[in-house]
Amino acid sequence: MSRTLGRLVTDLGERSTYDAASQCSRCGYCETACPTYVATGRESRSGRGRNQLVRQMLEGRIAGSPDLQGALNTCLLCGACTSACYARVPTPDIVLEGRRMLGTAPRWVEMLLSFLFQRPSLLARTLKVAFIFKRLGLAWLARKSGILDLLGLKWLAAADAHVGEAPSEFLVERLRTMRSSEMPAWFYLASCGPNYLYPRVGLATVKALTALRGPVRLLESPCCGLVCYNYGDIEASRELARRVILHWGRAAAEVEGGGDLPVVVDCSSCAAHMKSYPQLLLEDAAWSEPSRRFAGRVKDAVELLAEHAAGEGPPSPKARSFSAGIVTWHDSCRCRHGQGIVDAPRKVLKALAGEGFVELPESDSCCGGAGAFSFSHPDLSDALLRRKIGSVASVHARVVAASATSCLIQLAHGLKKYYPEAEVRHLSEIVADAVGEEPERNP
Ligand code: SF4
Ligand code: SF4
Numbered sequence: 001m002s003r004t005l006g007r008l009v010t011d012l013g014e015r016s017t018y019d020a021a022s023q024c025s026r027c028g029y030c031e032t033a034c035p036t037y038v039a040t041g042r043e044s045r046s047g048r049g050r051n052q053l054v055r056q057m058l059e060g061r062i063a064g065s066p067d068l069q070g071a072l073n074t075c076l077l078c079g080a081c082t083s084a085c086y087a088r089v090p091t092p093d094i095v096l097e098g099r100r101m102l103g104t105a106p107r108w109v110e111m112l113l114s115f116l117f118q119r120p121s122l123l124a125r126t127l128k129v130a131f132i133f134k135r136l137g138l139a140w141l142a143r144k145s146g147i148l149d150l151l152g153l154k155w156l157a158a159a160d161a162h163v164g165e166a167p168s169e170f171l172v173e174r175l176r177t178m179r180s181s182e183m184p185a186w187f188y189l190a191s192c193g194p195n196y197l198y199p200r201v202g203l204a205t206v207k208a209l210t211a212l213r214g215p216v217r218l219l220e221s222p223c224c225g226l227v228c229y230n231y232g233d234i235e236a237s238r239e240l241a242r243r244v245i246l247h248w249g250r251a252a253a254e255v256e257g258g259g260d261l262p263v264v265v266d267c268s269s270c271a272a273h274m275k276s277y278p279q280l281l282l283e284d285a286a287w288s289e290p291s292r293r294f295a296g297r298v299k300d301a302v303e304l305l306a307e308h309a310a311g312e313g314p315p316s317p318k319a320r321s322f323s324a325g326i327v328t329w330h331d332s333c334r335c336r337h338g339q340g341i342v343d344a345p346r347k348v349l350k351a352l353a354g355e356g357f358v359e360l361p362e363s364d365s366c367c368g369g370a371g372a373f374s375f376s377h378p379d380l381s382d383a384l385l386r387r388k389i390g391s392v393a394s395v396h397a398r399v400v401a402a403s404a405t406s407c408l409i410q411l412a413h414g415l416k417k418y419y420p421e422a423e424v425r426h427l428s429e430i431v432a433d434a435v436g437e438e439p440e441r442n443p
Contacts, residue, residue: 003234004100009279011088017097018058024051024089030081035366036074039383044071047081047091054098064102072098074377076370079337114236117223127196131166171199175218184255185214187263191270192223193405204432205266205301211435212308221247226273230371241277242287245294266301266428268404272338274298301428302335302403306344309431310351325398327353328360332404336364345427352434361391369410385414393419400424
């Protein structure tokens with residue numbers, strides 16, 4: 001079974017990974033857009049450098065080495081290079097292909113992730129136990145005592161230090177009790193971040209879009225497969241994608257016109273991944289068409305909030321005056337670079353906050369969260385985080401709005417540490433306030 005995709009969907013059409021990497025003309029336009037190049041000044045830490053390395057691997061001219069692993073593993077997969085590139089070279093996908101060829105993740109990590117994420121109830125039970133440990137302070141104790149370092153689990157200590165939330169009740173447990181018999185106007189798919197870590201974000205999305213668009217139906221599905229796609233087994237990622245599409249197909253069949261309803265996802269990383277299912281299932285003839293249909297229905301919550309809250313489509317709320325002080329927008333990488341969503345959140349925030357919305361300098365630069373990057377590369381991640389928080393402080397913001405789970409974790413950590421005057425909120429929470437219902441705090 002292949003450990004790689006082999007073929008990528010690029011803006012110039014389907015290409016083999018080699019041809020996609022060969023589209024890089026080495027012009028260097030992406031260099032200054034690449035956060036890891038800006039932070040290190042090293043060619044091997046840039047989009048251009050990484051594309052050349054993967055190309056050389058595919059030509060058999062270089063093989064695995066610590067340097068090569070370092071170059072590929074330090075990529076944030078942010079996609080800023082692709083946005084800056086006139087040929088739209090899909091560097092994050094090329095880097096991931098390189099990592100899979102090298103097998104940079106230990107095999108036991110791949111197997112554990114595949115095993116857990118394909119079993120949602122076991123994953124939920126595991127997280128419940130971990131969160132009980134965290135709430136009791138035992139995780140803190142293990143971290144402070146140095147036992148995690150001794151066991152070679154430094155990344156777990158970093159994860160515990162970063163993640164401030166440990167809800168006792170997951171989002172889908174709350175939403176199941178709110179099930180309505182009304183015909184839905186949209187589906188809500190609770191991805192892992194809002195489900196396990198930020199139920200308040202999911203509740204805010206449901207409240208805001210129910211008020212603005214109409215009744216919702218919860219689409220219960222397993223993980224979208226992004227974790228396995230980035231850190232694990234590509235076949236497990238494909239299997240999860242098929243299951244998500246099946247769940248959607250069954251739910252859509254129960255509703256008249258259900259296949260045309262938007263499927264709203266309020267973590268931009270997951271939304272971008274689900275929109276890329278056609279690439280993931282490219283070689284699977286039976287799933288190629290369903291994956292295209294499903295991907296066409298996926299909407300980042302930011303997109304739908306803009307359609308309604310910014311007055312593009314009826315009904316539009318009468319926004320309460322925004323009294324929290326200056327609000328700014330951090331472009332989550334998979335929102336801006338992964339999905340090309342730039343204007344939508346700005347329209348919402350301008351509609352709600354008016355002059356209180358201020359553009360963030362370098363808003364499109366990664367905050368250093370990037371999935372598990374902040375746990376696996378704490379020093380480089382912190383350098384990017386400090387730069388981001390410096391930008392927030394420079395505009396005297398009191399609220400930073402964002403749209404991806406990883407950014408919410410990273411920015412909450414960074415603001416607490418470097419600029420406690422501000423807080424980070426998901427865009428849904430701000431709109432939920434504006435439509436007159438306070439979003440709930442995590443239970
Ligand atoms: S990835 Fe694009 S922008 Fe960067 S060097 Fe290659 S062609 Fe130029
Ligand atoms: S995805 Fe981000 S970190 Fe990786 S090469 Fe591109 S700009 Fe640099």
